[in-house]
Amino acid sequence: MFTNIYRLIKYSFQSFWRQKLLSFATMVVILLVLMVFQGIFIFGAIGDSALQSIKDKIDVSLFFAVDAPEDEILAVKADVEGLDVVKEVEYISRAEALELFRARHTSDETITQALDELDENPLSASLNIKTKETEQLPVVAAYLNNLVPEHLVDEVSYNEDNKAIIDRLTAIITASEVVGIILALFLAIVAVLVVFNTVLLGIYSNRDEISIMRWVGASNIFIRGPFMGLGVIYGFLTATIVMIASIPIVYMIAPYVVLFVPDFDLVVWFSSHFILLYLSQIAISVGIGIISSIIAVNRYLDA
Amino acid sequence: MITFENVSKQYDDGRYTALEDINFEIKPKEFVSIVGRSGAGKSTIIRLLIGEERPTTGRVLFGDDEVSTMHPRDLPRVRRSIGTIFQNYRLLPRKSSYENVAFALEVAGVPERDIDDMVRESLDLVGLSDKADNFPHELSGGEAQRVAMARAMVNHPHLIVADEPTGNLDPLNTADVIKVLEQINDLGTTVILTTHNKDVVNKLNRRVIQLDGGHIIRDVAKGKYMLA
Ligand SMILES: Nc1ncnc2c1ncn2[C@@H]1O[C@H](COP(=O)(O)OP(=O)(O)O)[C@@H](O)[C@H]1O
Numbered sequence: 001m002f003t004n005i006y007r008l009i010k011y012s013f014q015s016f017w018r019q020k021l022l023s024f025a026t027m028v029v030i031l032l033v034l035m036v037f038q039g040i041f042i043f044g045a046i047g048d049s050a051l052q053s054i055k056d057k058i059d060v061s062l063f064f065a066v067d068a069p070e071d072e073i074l075a076v077k078a079d080v081e082g083l084d085v086v087k088e089v090e091y092i093s094r095a096e097a098l099e100l101f102r103a104r105h106t107s108d109e110t111i112t113q114a115l116d117e118l119d120e121n122p123l124s125a126s127l128n129i130k131t132k133e134t135e136q137l138p139v140v141a142a143y144l145n146n147l148v149p150e151h152l153v154d155e156v157s158y159n160e161d162n163k164a165i166i167d168r169l170t171a172i173i174t175a176s177e178v179v180g181i182i183l184a185l186f187l188a189i190v191a192v193l194v195v196f197n198t199v200l201l202g203i204y205s206n207r208d209e210i211s212i213m214r215w216v217g218a219s220n221i222f223i224r225g226p227f228m229g230l231g232v233i234y235g236f237l238t239a240t241i242v243m244i245a246s247i248p249i250v251y252m253i254a255p256y257v258v259l260f261v262p263d264f265d266l267v268v269w270f271s272s273h274f275i276l277l278y279l280s281q282i283a284i285s286v287g288i289g290i291i292s293s294i295i296a297v298n299r300y301l302d303a
Numbered sequence: 304m305i306t307f308e309n310v311s312k313q314y315d316d317g318r319y320t321a322l323e324d325i326n327f328e329i330k331p332k333e334f335v336s337i338v339g340r341s342g343a344g345k346s347t348i349i350r351l352l353i354g355e356e357r358p359t360t361g362r363v364l365f366g367d368d369e370v371s372t373m374h375p376r377d378l379p380r381v382r383r384s385i386g387t388i389f390q391n392y393r394l395l396p397r398k399s400s401y402e403n404v405a406f407a408l409e410v411a412g413v414p415e416r417d418i419d420d421m422v423r424e425s426l427d428l429v430g431l432s433d434k435a436d437n438f439p440h441e442l443s444g445g446e447a448q449r450v451a452m453a454r455a456m457v458n459h460p461h462l463i464v465a466d467e468p469t470g471n472l473d474p475l476n477t478a479d480v481i482k483v484l485e486q487i488n489d490l491g492t493t494v495i496l497t498t499h500n501k502d503v504v505n506k507l508n509r510r511v512i513q514l515d516g517g518h519i520i521r522d523v524a525k526g527k528y529m530l531a
Pocket residue numbers: 314315319320321339340341342343344345346347348
C-alpha cells in the first residue's frame with residue numbers, strides 16, 4: 001500500500017519534471033487565477049471591515065431635556081430596549097456626559113475655565129441607540145420623535161448622510177467583487193484548458209511507458225494516477241507560491257489600508273486567516289488541476 | 304489453460320476478416336508455435352489472448368477467466384500472469400536494462416525489498432547480468448530482446464507470449480532468444496511463440512499451429528513448418 005503510494009508520487013513528480021518547462025508555464029496560468037482570488041479575498045476583507053466600522057459608528061442619539069428626571073429617562077430606555085430592531089442602548093447620564101466632555105477638552109483652557117465658573121452642569125443626558133441593521137435607524141428615529149413625551153426631549157439626532165455612504169460603499173464593494181469573480185472564473189476556465197493540454201502532452205510523451213504498463217498488468221491507479229498527481233502537484237505548488245508571495249505584499253499595502261479603514265490591520269487579519277486562505281487556495285488550484293487531469297485521463301486513457 | 308472457442312475477428316466493421324472459426328486448446332507447460340505468413344492473423348490471436356482486442360464472435364479463455372468478455376478493470380490481474388515479448392523489444396530508452404525490468408515489478412505493485420533479487424535472477428536467466436546498467440541503445444538486438452524477455456519473466460508469469468521475437472534478429476541472436484524460451488519452458492512456464500521463421504520451428508520440434516488467411520490449416524504435436 002505505502003509502496004504504491006510512494007511510487008505514485010514518484011511517477012507524478014517524474015512526469016512533472018520531465019516536462020518542466022511546460023509545467024512552469026502551466027503553473028504561471030494557475031498562479032494568475034489564484035492571484036485574482038487572493039485579491040478578491042483581501043479586498044473583500046478590507047471592504048467588510050470598512051463597512052462594519054462605519055456601521056458601528058452610526059446610531060440614533062436621543063438628548064433629554066436638562067430637567068428630565070432620571071427615572072423617566074430610564075423608563076424610556078427600557079421601552080427602547082424592548083424594540084425588536086434595537087441591538088444596544090447606551091445611557092449616558094448628565095454627570096458622565098460632563099466627564100466625557102472634560103476629558104475631551106482637557107487641553108483647552110477656555111472651556112475648562114468656563115465650565116468651572118458654572119455651578120450647574122449644562123449638559124443633558126442621552127441615549128445612544130444602535131440597531132441590528134442600519135436600515136432600521138430611521139424607524140427608531142421616528143419612534144423616538146413620535147412616542148417619547150415631548151417635555152423630556154431636547155433633540156433626536158440621526159445622521160441621514162451616513163446611510164447614503166453605506167449604501168454607496170456597499171454598491172461599490174459588491175460591484176467590484178462581481179467583476180473580480182467573473183474575471184477569476186474566466187481565468188479559471190483558461191487554466192483548466194491549459195492544464196488539460198499539459199496533461200494530454202504528458203500522456204502523449206509517456207505513451208511508451210503507458211503501453212508497457214498495460215502489458216505488464218499495471219493497475220489503473222499506476223496508469224492514470226501519475227497524471228492526476230500532476231494536477232495535484234500543480235495545485236499545491238501554486239497555492240503555496242501565492243501564499244508566500246502574498247506575505248510581502250500584505251506588509252507593503254497594510255499602511256495604506258489603515259489610511260482608508262483606520263481600525264483594520266491587514267497584517268493581523270492576514271496572519272489570523274493564513275490557514276483558511278491557504279486551504280481555500282489549495283481547494284481552488286487542486287480543483288483546477290484535478291478537474292482538468294480527470295477529463296484528460298478519461299478522454300485519452302481508457303482502460 | 305488457454306482455450307479459443309469458435310473465435311472470429313473482423314476489423315473495420317466487418318469489412319475485413321482477420322480470423323475465422325479458430326478453435327484450439329493449450330495445456331499448461333506446452334510450448335506452442337503459431338506460424339504462418341505475414342498477415343495470417345498470428346498477432347491478432349495474441350492480442351485477443353491478452354485482452355487487447357475482443358473477438359467478434361466466440362470465446363477466449365485463460366485459466367478460469369473469460370478474457371473475451373472481461374471487464375477492462377479486471378484485465379491487469381490477468382496480464383500480470385502473462386509475460387509478453389514483441390518483435391521490436393519495446394524497452395524504455397531512458398531506462399537501463401535493470402530499470403526496464405524493475406519497472407514491470409514496480410507497476411505490478413511488488414514490494415521494494417523483493418524487486419532487486421527478482422530483477423537480478425531474471426537478468427541472470429537470460430545471461431545479461433553484466434549488461435544490467437546498459438541502456439537499450441548500448442545493446443545489440445539480441446541483447447535488447449533478452450532484456451525484454453527478462454522483463455516478461457520477472458514476475459514469474461504462468462504464460463509467456465512471444466510475438467515474432469526473432470523477427471529483427473540474425474540467426475545467431477535468434478538461436479539465443481529461442482534457447483532462452485526453451486529454458487523458460489523447461490522451468491514449467493507455458494510458451495506461445497509466433498513466427499514465420501521456418502528454421503526456428505523445425506529446430507524446436509514442438510507443437511505447431513499453422514494459420515493461413517485467418518484459418519487454422521494445421522495443428523500438430525511435433526511439427527515442422529510446411530508451406531501452405
Ligand atoms: N487494427 C486493425 N485494423 C484493421 N485491420 C487489421 C488490424 N490489425 C490487423 N489487421 C489485419 O488483420 C490481418 C491479420 O493481422 P495480424 O494478426 O497482425 O497478422 P500477422 O501477425 O500474422 O502478420 C492483417 O491482414 C492485418 O492487415
